[in-house]
Amino acid sequence: MNLKPEKKLGFGLMRLPVLEDKSIDLEAVCPMVDALLEAGFTYFDTAYPYHGGASESAVRKVLVERHPRESYTLATKLPGWLLSETVSAQQLFDEQLEKTGAGYFDHYLLHSVNRGNIEKYDSFDCWNWGLGLKAAGKIRWFGFSFHDTPEMLDELLSKHEVDFVQLQINYLDWENEAVQSRGCYEVATKHGVPVVVMEPVKGGTLATMPEAAAEILKSHAPDASLASWAIRYAASLPNVMTVLSGMSNQEQIEDNVATMKDFVPLNEAEYAVLQQATDKLVELKMIPCTACRYCVDDCPMSIQIPDIIRCLNHTKVYGRSGDMKKKYAQLAEAGSPASACIGCGQCEGVCPQHLEVPKIMEEAAALYEEQK
Ligand code: SF4
Ligand code: SF4
Structure with a gap:
């Protein structure tokens, strides 16, 4: 397996189908995993906090115990915010290896690096520690997921050696001042660092958008799903190595496979149509929450x-x-x-x-x- 998968679509394992008691519906996930692998999609992305910690254990059941280790690549991430005098990065990493049963990780990332937690990643020397994991053969490629400004990304990529970076990129956030997708993408490209895209559909927002915007896309291509526009937009960027989609059911798997099996980048006419839809969405002034739920567990008032x-x-x-x-x-x-x-x-x-x-x-x- 190479750093860059052959096909530019990865399975983000953070919005899996769940049963009534909120546990992951493993029976429903297995055929989703199988369908992707059969169609040649090999990139799987989990993280320590996904599904309240259950995503990494689910990986063991739906992927690791059911498919040859060399038939897929597995990415997971260090939850730097949990580091303390008594909890080391190595302890968390060992726990992740144990939970997944994967033996090694293909892609390992420092999770959600931003100005609020950078001091922690720096003070625990996570950058050198990650390179050490790579040298020891515990991981194949080292990177980080990032949520901050292009200036900060530039500084990090100048200071640290990484193989890839994971960025939030979608057509609504491309020029969004809070997210700055374009600026961050351009910085990564300048440094020659390939990009894994997260939130291409903006937490589902771009697949269930208001009719006024959806109609613009539908009238141009009645048979194309709204999600397919968003996935193709991210995958059309030349420095993108894969696009993660947090798929929740078989229908979404089938739709994404159909879009990405024989991927065709957007053409100029399609970019113009997307711009019209973007303008309409910006006009509606929706709050750009991606429903990642990172804020929920520690809210002292349990506000949803x-x-x-x-x-x-x-x-x-x-x-x-x-x-x-x-x-x-x-x-x-x-x-x-x-x-x-x-x-x-x-x-x-x-x-x-x-x-x-x-x-x-x-x-x-x-x-x-x-x-x-
Ligand atoms: S408000 Fe909460 S769920 Fe929404 S994007 Fe922010 S952290 Fe995620
Ligand atoms: S109490 Fe208010 S400010 Fe504090 S975490 Fe909950 S929603 Fe956020």
Whole structure:
């Protein structure tokens, strides 16, 4: 296996189908994995926190124990925020090897590097430690996933030796000031570092977009799925080595396989159509939450942040519907209402999209909670 897979589509294992008790539905995942491998797609991407820690164990059951080790490449990531005087990177890595049973990792990344955690990765010397893993044959390629500015990425790639970098790239974020997809992609390209794309469909937003924007794409290509536009956009960038899609069911697997089996890059007319759809989406001013749920577990008030944001986005696009008020009431009951937010800032510290969550919670409380 090479650093760059033959086909530019990888399986992101963070939005797997789940059973009623929220555990991963392994029976449903197995045929998804098999279908990808049969079609020649070999890149699988997990991480320590995905599915509350269960994704890496699921990898063992659905992939490692069912397919020859050389038939796929496996990527996972060091959760640097867990490092402490008593928890070392090596301990976490050994735990990951044990959970997956993979023997070694093909791609190993420092997870979600940004200005909020860089000090930790630096102070625990994770950059040299990663190169040491590579020299020892425990991993094949070393990289990091990144959520910050092009300037910071430039500095990191000037200072550290890595084989690849994972970036958030999609057509809506290409010029987005908070994400700066274009700037980061250009920096990686300047350094000759290949890019793995995460969030090409923006947490599903670009596959379930409002009708006003979807219609622009549908009228140009009635048979193409909305997701296929987003996947092809990311894969059309020449320095992209693979595009990760967090697929949740067989239908999404089939759609992505159909799009990427004999991949055709976007042409000029298609880029122009996508630009029109992008303009429409920007006009709707939706909150750019990707529903990654990194903010949820440590919210001291147990607020269901991404689900509440989904309600707000729905209301922005479709008006103040009774449905959303009802949905919001259920979320408030399952966790806490948005008005319970104490502004502790935990969520903002971990949000890869740099969202001002407490302000957004205020907005939700004002909209959905009864005035006393
Ligand atoms: S700022 Fe509010 S929403 Fe965010 S973690 Fe703290 S209490 Fe939860
Ligand atoms: S608010 Fe940020 S951290 Fe929380 S789910 Fe949305 S994108 Fe992820």
